[in-house]
Amino acid sequence: xxxxxxxxxxxxxxxxxxxxxxxxxxxxxxxxxxxxxxxxxxxxxxxxxxxxxxxxxxxxxxxxxxxxxxxxxxxxxxxxxxxxxxxxxxxxxxxxxxxxxxxxxxxxxxxxxxxxxxxxxxxxxxxxxxxxxxxxxxxxxxxxxxxxxxxxxxxxxxxxxxxxxxxxxxxxxxxxxxxxxxxxxxxxxxxxxxxxxxxxxxxxxxxxxxxxxxxxxxxxxxxxxxxxxxxxxxxxxxxxxxxxxxxxxxxxxxxxxxxxxxxxxxxxxxxxxxxxxxxxxxxxxxxxxxxxxxxxxxxxxxxxxxxxxxxxxxxxxxxxxxxxxxxxxxxxxxxxxxxxxxxxxxxxxxxxxxxxxxxxxxxxxxxxxxxxxxxxxxxxxxxxxxxxxxxxxxxxxxxxxxxxxxxxxxxxxxxxxxxxxxxxxxxxxxxxxxxxxxxxxxxxxxxxxxxxxxxxxxxxxxxxxxxxxxxxxxxxxxxxxxxxxxxxxxxxxxxxxxxxxxxxxxxxxxxxxxxxxxxxxxxxxxxxxxxxxxxxxxxxxxxxxxxxxxxxxx
Numbered sequence: 001x002x003x004x005x006x007x008x009x010x011x012x013x014x015x016x017x018x019x020x021x022x023x024x025x026x027x028x029x030x031x032x033x034x035x036x037x038x039x040x041x042x043x044x045x046x047x048x049x050x051x052x053x054x055x056x057x058x059x060x061x062x063x064x065x066x067x068x069x070x071x072x073x074x075x076x077x078x079x080x081x082x083x084x085x086x087x088x089x090x091x092x093x094x095x096x097x098x099x100x101x102x103x104x105x106x107x108x109x110x111x112x113x114x115x116x117x118x119x120x121x122x123x124x125x126x127x128x129x130x131x132x133x134x135x136x137x138x139x140x141x142x143x144x145x146x147x148x149x150x151x152x153x154x155x156x157x158x159x160x161x162x163x164x165x166x167x168x169x170x171x172x173x174x175x176x177x178x179x180x181x182x183x184x185x186x187x188x189x190x191x192x193x194x195x196x197x198x199x200x201x202x203x204x205x206x207x208x209x210x211x212x213x214x215x216x217x218x219x220x221x222x223x224x225x226x227x228x229x230x231x232x233x234x235x236x237x238x239x240x241x242x243x244x245x246x247x248x249x250x251x252x253x254x255x256x257x258x259x260x261x262x263x264x265x266x267x268x269x270x271x272x273x274x275x276x277x278x279x280x281x282x283x284x285x286x287x288x289x290x291x292x293x294x295x296x297x298x299x300x301x302x303x304x305x306x307x308x309x310x311x312x313x314x315x316x317x318x319x320x321x322x323x324x325x326x327x328x329x330x331x332x333x334x335x336x337x338x339x340x341x342x343x344x345x346x347x348x349x350x351x352x353x354x355x356x357x358x359x360x361x362x363x364x365x366x367x368x369x370x371x372x373x374x375x376x377x378x379x380x381x382x383x384x385x386x387x388x389x390x391x392x393x394x395x396x397x398x399x400x401x402x403x404x405x406x407x408x409x410x411x412x413x414x415x416x417x418x419x420x421x422x423x424x425x426x427x428x429x430x431x432x433x434x435x436x437x438x439x440x441x442x443x444x445x446x447x448x449x450x451x452x453x454x455x456x457x458x459x460x461x462x463x464x465x466x467x468x469x470x471x472x473x474x475x476x477x478x479x480x481x482x483x484x485x486x487x488x489x490x491x492x493x494x495x496x497x498x499x500x501x502x503x504x505x506x507x508x509x510x511x512x513x514x515x516x517x518x519x520x521x522x523x524x525x526x527x528x529x530x531x532x533x534x535x536x537x538x539x540x541x542x543x544x545x546x547x548x549x550x551x552x553x554x
Contacts, residue, residue, distance in 0.1 A: 047392040052149040092149035096126030105136035106232025113239030115400030117148030185417035192447025208453035231255040238262035261473040262507025270458025273409030275442035283431035285477035285550040286349040297543035304363040351510035359542035406448035470496035477504035503538035
């Protein structure tokens with residue numbers, strides 16, 4: 001496996017350690033209950049990828065009992081809402097029902113975005129979203145267009161072998177010192193064009209309609225199909241926050257509560273794409289958190305320990321320089337080099353602490369690489385292949401991630417690699433560690449050749465005075481969607497509030513915070529915002545020690 005793509009490397013890293021998402025409500029306070037609530041969760045190996053293909057699809061919701069404690073349905077919606085009698089899409093839905101002995105509160109819709117199957121999310125973790133005080137809600141997830149068990153499914157390759165071969169053929173990361181900037185841009189742009197052409201050839205007719213605008217219209221259709229007059233509650237993480245923002249822009253008076261966690265700047269994303277230096281303002285803070293917590297953990301707690309964060313960083317930089325000159329050989333023909341190091345780091349910052357423990361794993365990899373001995377960490381890094389699609393887990397896909405972000409943004413083209421260099425330098429200056437990753441996403445869109453069916457101009461669309469309330473959630477050290485995004489979008493949404501989490505990671509999904517749980521409970525159950533300026537803490541930071549001062553050390 002060649003770890004040269006953020007989405008593939010992140011999926012592999014998370015697979016290595018756990019498929020358990022940090023329970024948003026239960027926070028692992030109990031493993032089971034007397035009524036068996038948490039044992040209702042469906043293991044991945046029990047999810048049937050052929051189930052929905054055998055379930056009839058209707059223009060009305062017809063729920064059928066499935067997986068013992070759940071209900072499933074397929075809903076037929078227009079491919080193009082401007083042509084309601086034309087081609088159709090079949091959406092897969094799963095519902096974990098509200099407890100009958102409690103007052104019914106409505107439907108809580110869940111989405112993560114970037115190709116994650118929300119039906120798998122509900123089957124695997126639906127009970128966690130109910131416990132302990134949201135059991136009056138139906139928990140509903142649907143696979144958005146092109147994802148999971150909705151059909152048509154986004155397909156760009158003839159088979160998994162070809163898909164794996166494409167992922168393994170990725171060039172070195174942008175900014176790798178072993179390749180000139182011009183050459184690196186040229187190679188990555190070519191790689192992006194191959195994907196764009198492959199997706200067009202296999203999914204071209206369907207492809208323009210899997211954008212976020214159509215997903216938001218689908219949410220409205222689903223809501224109407226339940227018999228409701230408004231969306232009771234929607235909880236979207238990272239890229240799915242754009243779906244929530246878009247729904248609010250299209251239907252400002254048809255929802256009660258939105259929780260948008262790990263916020264995309266909708267106006268920027270619908271314009272040139274949210275790929276600029278402002279999108280990674282938290283990136284180096286997230287990396288600094290590794291230096292701080294590794295040092296704070298002591299020699300017994302972190303294998304890459306040094307007495308101060310500055311010394312941990314210096315040790316890391318020394319290893320980084322060594323890898324440029326001499327990569328570490330790993331069994332089965334792999335090499336741990338500068339590009340793999342930075343892709344590892346780009347994935348580790350998304351879920352560094354419990355329950356994924358990616359920073360402890362990162363420390364183990366760094367120690368082995370420094371000793372130039374491939375032990376269990378380095379070997380484990382290369383041991384997991386690309387997750388097949390569709391999958392039974394909560395992994396996204398690089399094809400969908402590229403497609404949705406490039407479709408949502410205005411078309412972007414470059415005529416010569418050198419045109420891209422000033423932008424790339426600005427990204428690497430803002431975040432030397434992982435700025436390349438977002439730059440590669442922007443360059444991928446330069447290779448994308450299929451435009452969205454509907455041009456949704458974000459400018460001015462989000463200056464809203466909505467009927468319902470919006471809770472924006474942002475981390476102080478989110479590497480890819482900075483806290484500033486939550487503040488910007490809250491300023492546009494008049495009826496909104498920001499909850500700040502003093503935490504590191506990609507949205508609040510990969511860590512625990514009892515404070516956040518209480519805020520969400522009060523918001524959903526009692527329609528109460530947190531007090532202005534509320535800051536919640538991460539309960540289990542990396543290595544179990546405080547994050548410390550996250551301003552990068554020099």
